[in-house]
Amino acid sequence: MQIMCKFKLNLRKSSALSLIFFNILLISAFSEDAVLNFGGKLGWNNLVYSRNIEQRNGKFGLQSLGLTSASQHITETTDMYLSFDFKDTIEETGNYTVANSSIIYLGAERAKIGEGAALFHYNSNNESLTLKPSKTSFFAGSKILKSFTIEFWLCPQTTESGSTILRWWTSLVDGRKTMYQNIAASIFNNKLEWSFLNIWQDKNNKGLDVRLSGRSNIIPEIWSHHLITYDENTGLLEYRMNGKSEAIVYMTDTGRESKQVLYSALGASSDVLIGLNYSGLLDELKVTNFFSQFGMPWEISSLFEKYPQDGGRIETNIIDTGGNKSRPLLLKAAYETPEQTDVEFFIRAADSPFNWNGSYPEWKSIKPNEAIKNVAGLFFQIACDIYPDAEGLKSPLIHSFSLEYEKDNLPLPPSKVIARAGNSSVELSWSPSIDTDVKGYLIYFGNKKGEYFGENSPIDVGNVTSYKIENLKNGKLYFFAIAAYDEENGEHAGDTSKEAWARPLQSKKEGKNAE
DSSP, rough: OHHHHHHHHOOOOOHHHHHHHHHHHHHHHHEEEEEEEEEGGGGGGTEEESSSSSEEEOOOGGGEEEEEOOOOOOOEEEEEEOHHHHHOOOOOSEEEEEEEEEEEEEEEETTTTEEEEEOOOOTTOOOOEEEEETTTTTTOOOOEEEEEEEEEEEEEOOOOOTTTEEEEEEEETTTTEEEEEEEEEETTTEEEEEEEEEEEETTSSSSEEEEEEEESSSOTTOOEEEEEEEOTTTTTEEEEEETTEEEEEESSSOOOSSOOEEEEEOSSSEEEEESSSEEEEEEEEESSOOOOOOHHHHHHHHHSSSSSSTTTTEEEEEEESSSTEEEEEEEEEEEETTTTTTTEEEEEEEEEEOOOSSSEEEEEEOOOTTTSSOOOOOEEEEEEEEEOOOSSSEEEEEEEEEEEEEOOOOOHHHHHHHEEEEEEEEEEEEOOOOOOOOEEEEEEEEBBBBBOOTTTTTEEEESSSSEEESOOOOOOOEEEEEEEOGGGOSSOOOOOOOOOEOOEEEEEEEEOOOO
């Protein structure tokens, strides 16, 4: 009795295993798992859209994606711009040429903004960077002084007195009188001092020595923003550090806001010297031909955000999966999210690649390593939103991601077809396709083996497993094959079945069968 029970139990196990194996065969018969890969060794050439995103060195020397910092934009008022984002030092407006440079390029990880920063080493009495102005530039001189702004980001290794960030030294010939002129930004007693020698003249045409020194200390190894700006209409000359006013002077006859602005002129063209006796980093050096209005609190706080608070986004190209009703199964992603940062992935699908826009087809949020449900189509697209931390100083890093999906192959044909001849007719019956989403069947027929060019061939008979074809010619031999389809109106039809044949005869009630 116990032996019989064990036998029955083993039989049940065997039957269960057979059923599971049969189901696997059924699934694999009409679907095929495939994988779409992005990033890693393949790179990121298959992105169709990106916002605030840059490629960085990631794992194993491969390129990863992270947020890009909000670099400055060049406008018609920009006179000088050095972003230091390139290995070769260039002035990006074209108003200045680099006469000589000994600075060292450092990448985005050391930069305050953008793709790089300049590293300066102390070089006694020698500048690290020399710029030669063009005839129309601010430092070409030989003109009346107009409104201007000079600004940069500074991160010194030490705050040694005498370190000069920027200096312009020239001479002004006014009639029989010659005056030396100087514009400089230097560190003294842990503070930045701006000096303007003989740029403005008093009512007796005597040159003035104007100095504006900050109240706040510059801290080694900490980035700080410095800006000097002048308004030709009011005579206001203001120095700001980190968006806050440090020193103000009015270049007017009264020393207060007035329309009686002191006369000012720039002398002969001369080179701009950057980084004299200075050790540390410099980033985003910019000169513009306008007065910089005092910023709102949110503008000041945004100075310290390396990455934009609204984050960034990538979208892949629209991918043809090769099968209607393909189903995304699982997204796998390799990425890093420092504290307070986030990433969110999205997917959308449709049967046509046309008329896609920002909201159609609808994006659906998906989580890595969780099953994707209720999404299907011939075409897929994947997107990812990337968010920084609250202070805008940290960014996620995406190394790669992949999408596993089930490709909906063409439906399989019936495995058995029976043809029964009648009087001017043939009745066909067949086993259903093992594809579970079949919408119907097409009957192909003709008078030659493998050639189904009969009148009205093929016939869309809908989702049935038998059909009688009338009005055939008695005495003629007909050949039949059946294909399944899984889209409306006979679309997405698969291969045809094994051929069956029959010959209608007037006297034949049941003719030859073929399987």
